[in-house]
Amino acid sequence: KAGVTQTPRYLIKTRGQQVTLSCSPISGHRSVSWYQQTPGQGLQFLFEYFSETQRNKGNFPGRFSGRQFSNSRSEMNVSTLELGDSALYLCASSLTGLATNEKLFFGSGTQLSVL
Amino acid sequence: AQSVTQLDSQVPVFEEAPVELRCNYSSSVSVYLFWYVQYPNQGLQLLLKYLSGSTLVKGINGFEAEFNKSQTSFHLRKPSVHISDTAEYFCAVSEHLRAGSYQLTFGKGTKLSVIP
Secondary structure, eight states, X not given: OOOOEEEOSEEEEOTTOOEEEEEEOOTTOOEEEEEEEETTTEXXXXXXEETTEXXXXXXXXXXXXXXXXXXXXXXXXXXXXXXXXXXXXXXXXXXXXXXXXXXXXXXXXXXXXXX | OOOEEOSOSEEEXXXXXXXXXXXXXXXXXXXXXXXXXEOTTSOEEXXXXXXXXXXXXXXXXXXXXXXXXXXXXXXXXXXXXXXXXXXXXXXXXXXXXXXXXXXXXXXXXXXXXXXX
């Protein structure tokens, strides 16, 4: 079974630009959640999608948004990039999602650098 | 809001020695506790979780953790570490706030370095 796939692996953008990251979950998984990892703040929950609906959202500004498609693939978008958005963005998939406390399967992440 | 504190940002330990990675959380309501491991250039993998029942939880790779409700702690232990255990370890807490709403909070991580 293929694991969680995140593309691209690395991204370099400049301030003010926008970026879209992609996450393909394990086949059959309907939940995709997103996380931001930085050396200073550690891992922070961004949001979770389940069956194309956002189920929960972390404490991030509206510049961070996402969506999920009918095949469960998810995209995360960050608009008007700021230097502080430089981070490793991880996604995780699971069958039934965070509400059931089941095991999350993480991708290797997208490393975003904002210059 | 829930907070998760991993008291040590870095822990060096000699190979075959025991190790304990500490985790404390703030909430006193029902919580669910997890430990994840992140190897270099990889995503996170679940080591173990506590949902209910026995307070001593055994996970993969010889790790175990003990849930202590009175001290709001969930420390991770291994009696004898290997070089391959060198990684970053994250404690996480899931708190169900109300119907359909929950908060998943991670600690800032502890980097375990195993010295040959």
